Amino acid sequence: KRVRPTKFSLPKISDGTRAFSFSGLKTRFLMEYEKIRNKSLDNERVISLIRGAQESIVEQLIKYLKIFAKELRPATITLSGGVACNSLLRERVLDEFQGRFLVRIPSPFFSTDNGAMIGYAAFVRYSNGFRSELSLNAISSLGL
Numbered sequence: 023k024r025v026r027p028t029k030f031s032l033p034k035i036s037d038g039t040r041a042f043s044f045s046g047l048k049t050r051f052l053m054e055y056e057k058i059r060n061k062s063l064d065n066e067r068v069i070s071l072i073r074g075a076q077e078s079i080v081e082q083l084i085k086y087l088k089i090f091a092k093e094l095r096p097a098t099i100t101l102s103g104g105v106a107c108n109s110l111l112r113e114r115v116l117d118e119f120q121g122r123f124l125v126r127i128p129s130p131f132f133s134t135d136n137g138a139m140i141g142y143a144a145f146v147r148y149s150n151g152f153r154s155e156l157s158l159n160a161i162s163s164l165g166l
Contacts, residue, residue, distance in 0.1 A: 028070045080108070083111060088118065099115065103135065106133035115127065
């Protein structure tokens, strides 16, 4: 039986840059989860919620990739990193762009998240005596 995905509203790029965030989608996901959390968490509800989030994210990525491809006119579109392991995204990128662009998608074996890199960087810093307070906040532009 195929479970219908929960529909999610999508975040928008509003400042004219190419940067966008999924914070709105994450908030919506948490709100939907809170609605069902105290009820029985049957598989159908959970699957619907997860599929809806995945489909919304993929839809958003494809939407903006189309905009950027039209604007920038690249010869090649490359899907990489941990997100490249998502089979729905891989399928949609191929469907939308193959034939009009050279599409490069590495095998899932080579599509890893940067968590291992961050963990290794932390290990090296710790091994070299670096310590910080537990109140340290994430700084995305901090050098390794």
